[in-house]
Amino acid sequence: MALSSEQQAEIDLSRAAPTPTLRPTVPALEAMLFQAMPVLDHGFVRVVDYMGDDAAVVQAARVSYGRGTRAANEDRGLIRYLMRHRHSTPFEMCEIKYHVKLPIFVARQWIRHRTANVNEYSARYSILDREFYIPAPEALAAQSDDNRQGRGAVLEGEEATRVLALLREDASRNYDHYAWMLNADDAGRVLDPGRQGLARELARMNLTLNAYTQWYWKTDLHNLLGFLSLRADAHAQHEIRVYADAMLDTVRAWVPHCFEAFSDYRMGAVSLSAQMLDIVKRLLAGDPVEQPGSGLSKREWRELMAMLGRDA
Amino acid sequence: MALSSEQQAEIDLSRAAPTPTLRPTVPALEAMLFQAMPVLDHGFVRVVDYMGDDAAVVQAARVSYGRGTRAANEDRGLIRYLMRHRHSTPFEMCEIKYHVKLPIFVARQWIRHRTANVNEYSARYSILDREFYIPAPEALAAQSDDNRQGRGAVLEGEEATRVLALLREDASRNYDHYAWMLNADDAGRVLDPGRQGLARELARMNLTLNAYTQWYWKTDLHNLLGFLSLRADAHAQHEIRVYADAMLDTVRAWVPHCFEAFSDYRMGAVSLSAQMLDIVKRLLAGDPVEQPGSGLSKREWRELMAMLGRDA
Amino acid sequence: MALSSEQQAEIDLSRAAPTPTLRPTVPALEAMLFQAMPVLDHGFVRVVDYMGDDAAVVQAARVSYGRGTRAANEDRGLIRYLMRHRHSTPFEMCEIKYHVKLPIFVARQWIRHRTANVNEYSARYSILDREFYIPAPEALAAQSDDNRQGRGAVLEGEEATRVLALLREDASRNYDHYAWMLNADDAGRVLDPGRQGLARELARMNLTLNAYTQWYWKTDLHNLLGFLSLRADAHAQHEIRVYADAMLDTVRAWVPHCFEAFSDYRMGAVSLSAQMLDIVKRLLAGDPVEQPGSGLSKREWRELMAMLGRDA
Amino acid sequence: MALSSEQQAEIDLSRAAPTPTLRPTVPALEAMLFQAMPVLDHGFVRVVDYMGDDAAVVQAARVSYGRGTRAANEDRGLIRYLMRHRHSTPFEMCEIKYHVKLPIFVARQWIRHRTANVNEYSARYSILDREFYIPAPEALAAQSDDNRQGRGAVLEGEEATRVLALLREDASRNYDHYAWMLNADDAGRVLDPGRQGLARELARMNLTLNAYTQWYWKTDLHNLLGFLSLRADAHAQHEIRVYADAMLDTVRAWVPHCFEAFSDYRMGAVSLSAQMLDIVKRLLAGDPVEQPGSGLSKREWRELMAMLGRDA
DSSP, X not given: OOSOHHHHHHHHHHHHOOEEESSOOOHHHHTTTTOOEEETTTEEEEEEEEEOOHHHHHHHHHHHHGGGGTSSOOXXXXXXXXXXXXXXXXXXXXXXXXXXXXXXXXXXXXXXXXXXXXXXXXXXTSOOOSOBOOOOGGGOEEEOSSOTTOEEEEOOHHHHHHHHHHHHHHHHHHHHHHHHHHTBOTTOOBSOTTOXXXXXXXXXXXXXTTBEEEEEEEEEHHHHHHHHHHHSSTTSOHHHHHHHHHHHHHHHHHOHHHHHHHIIIIISOEEEOHHHHHHHHHHHTTOOOXXXXXXXXHHHHHHHHHHTXXXX | OOSOHHHHHHHHHHHHOOEEESSOOXXXXXXXXXXXXXXXXXEEEEEEEEEOOHHHHHHHHHHHXXXXXXXXXXXXXXXXXXXXXXXXXXXXXXXXXXXXXXXXXXXXXXXXOOSSEEEEOOTTTSOOOSOBOOOOGGGOEEEOSSOTTOEEEEOOHHHHHHHHHXXXXXXXXXXXXXXXXXXXXXXXXXXXXXXXXXXXXXXXXXXXXXXXXXXXXXXXXXXXXXXXXXXXXXXXXXXXXXXXXXXXXHHXXXXXXXXXXXXXXXXXXXXXXXXHHHHHHXXXXXXXXXSTTSSSOHHHHHHHHXXXXXXX | OOSOHHHHHHHHHHHHOOEEESSOOOHHHHTTTTOOEEETTTEEEEEEEEEOXXXXXXXXXXXXXXXXXXSSOOHHHHHHHHHHTTOOXXXXXXXXXXXXXXXXXXXXXXXXXXXXXXXXXXXXXXXXXXXXXXXXXXXXXXXXXXXXXXXXXXXXXXHHHHHHHHHHHHHHHHHHHHHHHHTBOTTOOBSOTTOOOBOHHHHGGGSBTTBEEEEEEEEEHHHHHHHHHHHSSTTSOHHHHXXXXXHHHHHHHHOHHHHHHHIIIIITOEEEOHHHHHHHHHHHTTOOOOSTTSSSOHHHHHHHHHHHTOOO | OOSOHHHHHHHHHHHHOOEEESSOOOHHHHTTTTOOEEETTTEEXXXXXXXXXXXXXXXXXXXXXXXXXXXXXXXXXXXXXHHHTTOOGGGGGOEEEEEEEEEHHHHHHHTTOOSSEEEEOOTTTSOOXXXXXXXXXXXXXXXXXXXXXXXXEEOOHHHHHHHHHHHHHHHHHHHXXXXXXXXXXXXXXXXXXXXXXXXXXXXXXXXXXXXXXXEEEEEEHHHHHHHHHHHSSTTSOHHHXXXXXXHHHHHHHHOHHHHHHHIIIIITOEEEOHXXXXXXXXXXXXXXXXXXXXXXXXXXXXXXXXXXXXOO
16 A cells, blocks of 8 residues: 555644644645545655645736736636746746655656755665555556557557566565665564675665655646646656646646646647648648648658648 | 835735645744835835745655654754755755845846746836835945955945935936836826837836835745855845845744754854865864965965954 | 957957867857857847757767667757657757846846856946947837737837937936946046945946846757747847847857757747637638637637638 | 777767867867766766866856956966855856766666756667676675664675675566567567567666666756765765766866865865854863863764864
8 A cells, every 4th residue: 555554644633633824725725635646556646735826826927017917817817828828937936745656767757857846765774665566457568669669559468467477576576685685674673683784775776666766746836737748648658647647636626727727728739830830821721732842741741630630 | 115005905814814724834934924024215025925844844854764764863953964964955845935025236136046936027017116225324335445345334424425315316317217208107197198108118227226126036945045045144235135134034933943053054154175174173283373384375364263263 | 339359359369279179069150159249239149158069969869769769860850850849858968158248127037047057247346337228219119009018119209319318318327426426437446535435236226227237148058949939039028139139140050950940840830729729620621610609718819810820 | 898889989980080169178178078987887977078167167257256356366266266155156157068877776866966957868768788787895885883874894705795696686687577578689679579578668667776877967067066075975875976086087187276176165175063163262262172061962063073083
């Protein structure tokens, strides 16, 4: 299970004791606060703190535009305007902090988003738990033939069975050897008083990349949306996308107007190059356009036709 | 006065209505929330939101060090340890948002701290208020003779009178001309229907650098302490230092253990170079050391003697 | 004139003495190196150093994608692919450093781009030059009636004459008083030995926002393109756009493939929201769509029709 | 060996062909350019590009301080002043780019330094090499008894032999299974045409944390020195410290004045808290001070006595 009983007890305690505050609060997010949303086989995401709400975005935009915006727009319209025109600074006025448990190979992808604050569990100081990610059978994708980064069909039969067995055996054996090298169990108790035990900072190198780690990860709403636009996307690796999907649920609860604008103008949006826009105009004018002579490469042409829901 | 009556009404409204939250709250900071602390003649600083407390720093450090820290340290000791050894990431887990009204020449210095989120009142969209910073007589420092960036004695007599008059007259006249060029008063009402009025984004260039602007400024505790260590320092310009001093009061209320550790290990600390440390050791051993032959330049020698409270 | 004779002599010296290097060099950019491109009435931009070229972007992408990309793509195609799909990190592998002279109100807009390194001339330590930006008559735009941030027609006649006179007189008078308060001329010579002179860090507040400052500004190609996409845009204020335009010329010389891809996929591109894309599809299918019932607000409808070159 | 023959051929080619440039060049760093400095058993660091030199730091500082610094200081003195007083922005005006091959557990520590540009070899797209870090016998440290993050004595005898065997066997077996799951060898050739092969992005999770990865890593001199002050420190893990040591050699060649100032004022420096400084003053005055009553905790007292080279 994702959370230790100790952690669960701490959560129950925190949830039992609301205190009054003058800060903006969001009841829908308060209802989720501290609670772990399970992700993958042993992971989770949980919101542990937040600052601001939809109104905080509006308030910041109104400072920037001053008297300008006072009369005119209602909040939802202003937020949609800001999102559409990529006025990003007002979205930076909201902040959220997550506690995440995730496989190391996912953490390595995630950490590339640099504009965030992170405190990760350190295997230099402490002993990692005996937990590894093993894909569910339906997530056991074959390598795509035509797309180097992609997944093809799901592996089946004997090959699938063997892969799962290998992943399980290798992770377990390596963890057993990690513990032997440490000369300690996962509670830190010495196994054999006749041995010294290898330094933690060295023993950890025997672990596999599907071992779980955990961290506190804090960022502002603008950068969170940037993260989600990449990681909740269809091209993202499944194992990080499930985290992004869980986080999208927290954004919907937290800042519903921002979430809606983000869905319309970022997640669902497409970008047309100068040449692509020109072709769309010609098509609308009834002009028959073909890829040869269009000014687009074959690859771009296919991308455009896919956007427009046409045969390439 | 710093705040408009509209702004004051908004503050009163916000302060009247506490709501329950499960997030960590800090009563001492709640007591200050939204309220403007006056700074300079027309400026202010006020806290408009915050995330986290002393315990959030500890919690983040404990995730990093894992089981390691569980038993041992109490919170204050751990925070002091983190500050002393410059473990900065746990301090990034707290966030604070200020609303600040400040002269433009102060804003230009402040903005050089890049790791922060900012929404500034835009003179491209809106009309600035008719407010300028005029130093109090006791802040009217002469140029230092021996230190290019420093202030010397306070100007007095006729020279002081003339300087204050010039600052006042030039700022006022320029603002009057700004309004004339805009063809609008500071509420945006057209002055002369027979004229078009210059674009706001152009007219603003006639304002002086002591005109007041305002912004929302949000940062994490680690970067806030970095800002304060430079701007609440004796070498900082008086006009930004008074803002930093007011913000120090909010930090003391918000995260008292962090504030104490910061005071001891950052604000009150000195750094000794390898050579300086060597000289201290020799002095402690009773070895008579003089600047010539010490390996320090005259300037460094003076700096060291000043630290140690000795004659150079 | 933009450059002092001292600065020009330094430039001539630098340009006279090429040295051999093993680093990638770009002859077209070397030809521009150090030379000031005049901007506005007294400003300039000049490239003072650079790192990398088109090939450095490709090289970085190939490390990321490893053997994957070795055979397949030629450089131009790969760069276009990276730009189209917003793979930004390879573009961060090129770096450029500019020396810029610009009015303070432009500098205040520019500095909001935080991911850059900056060293600005300090009016706390030094005395600013007697130079102010005065718009050319054809840049003297009226405030737009229907767009708060926009410019309308050019001011003419008496109003224009008076505006120009005011800008000139106020900047000059304020500079004269600045010098009087400093008790120094712009070479730092004392004017009246019987007076002390106000501290530089205070006297500067009497200057107007059209006074010129200067800085070294260094950033990577990805962030530079982000800056240019906003500041070379039709919505940018004319006075910053002319700097961005000059910098675009340096990018074209430096990394021609990146420049071309940027022009096609960023500067010339449009973004369609989910709803807008749906309407384009319906229009292509011959479905008559009107704003009412389209799911777009009137404002968005106008924006879409403008993109497609249709009447709203 | 660290570099493939292909990579070595590329290096030889690059080194054969100097081109003229007007940019500042540093012959001592040119002599090292592109060449791999071996680190650990299969890793390396090599400089692949750089921008600026000692003079570029001085030039930037002189823009900031303007005429102020013109006459007075020679370069070395100015650089030492900047370093001593933590004026960091002039050091940001130099930039360097490294190509590094390093074990994944080292990369995870390294990447926490966020202010850098990174392009890492992607195991999502490509197949990792069959190379793992196995510590040299003298680096096989036991866990420290009194310091959770520290290393104790070197493991010896049977325990050491067994640890090395386990590390070697587990990494090899896991790589063999990785290749089997991929159904490809490390050149990407299909092993068994009758199987599909697991997606690369999944198979990589079976690798151990001592597998080697590689990246391009680019940063400015200020942030590089921050990295080195932490990672070339005695408390850093040996396996990252050896990289930092190699990079220190490149800094010494590149910017000798900055390197010297960094050695004196950062690497060799100590920080004294307000209370510690007070005790030093009392000791200098001949006042006998003991830990009880000193205001320092036992831990701080030990730290201070260690700095001063005294018995605690």
